[in-house]
């Protein structure tokens with residue numbers, strides 16, 4: 001049976017969003033991977049499903065899948081996109097979504113253009129324990145025992161941030177994702193601090209490769225920079241696809257503000273893809 005999907009993006013980090021709140025689809029990882037394929041499927045950096053929330057007050061349970069079929073506990077850019085969809089559906093500008101990483105509240109700012117919104121998501125508390133990331137063994141998450149001494153934390157998904165002068169170092173991303181220090185693999189960020197309130201960031205995403213933007217990676221990079229005393233708690237993060245504003249508030253929650261854009265809608269028959 002053909003199903004409806006939204007194709008959306010946040011700063012070029014792109015998503016297929018499927019609403020299965022009324023009819024659970026139970027797509028297998030192989031099928032998600034096939035649908036996410038850019039040549040043989042619809043193509044996306046993350047495949048996103050909305051199902052019935054189990055937490056009171058949440059509008060949907062939102063799950064994020066990488067093109068390799070693995071599941072991520074958090075995705076900042078997709079959270080903004082889903083919030084804008086649910087806001088259009090309900091008329092609410094403040095809303096809550098449930099993710100594997102926890103409950104997230106979002107504020108959808110009044111749209112200036114059709115199909116494009118600016119959204120702030122409270123991405124919650126960064127978790128800096130070595131078991132939170134997780135790491136394979138106890139180590140200081142402020143300076144991991146790896147060449148370049150990245151800092152690591154969880155935003156609901158694992159991130160390591162390297163502070164570099166030259167973004168060409170990002171070519172180390174693929175090998176670092178698989179480093180034995182990260183039993184669940186990790187998203188690997190390379191941040192160049194350009195001013196106390198500005199950084200340039202590239203992220204090699206676990207299960208997805210380089211993307212034009214990584215919201216949770218931007219949150220992690222700003223928190224890690226502040227923890228290391230390298231920059232302010234509020235920064236503009238420039239990624240390949242544009243800019244996000246990240247603020248690590250006094251209550252330690254991380255607020256992420258950026259765009260959410262609808263590209264197109266369509267229908268697809270999942271049965272036509274390998275199981």
Ligand SMILES: N[C@H](CCC[C@H](N)C(=O)O)C(=O)O
Nearest residue numbers: 072075076077157214215216
């Ligand atoms: N693009 C996403 C992150 C996806 C993370 C995923 N690659 C993982 O395995 O954790 C973001 O905007 O936060």
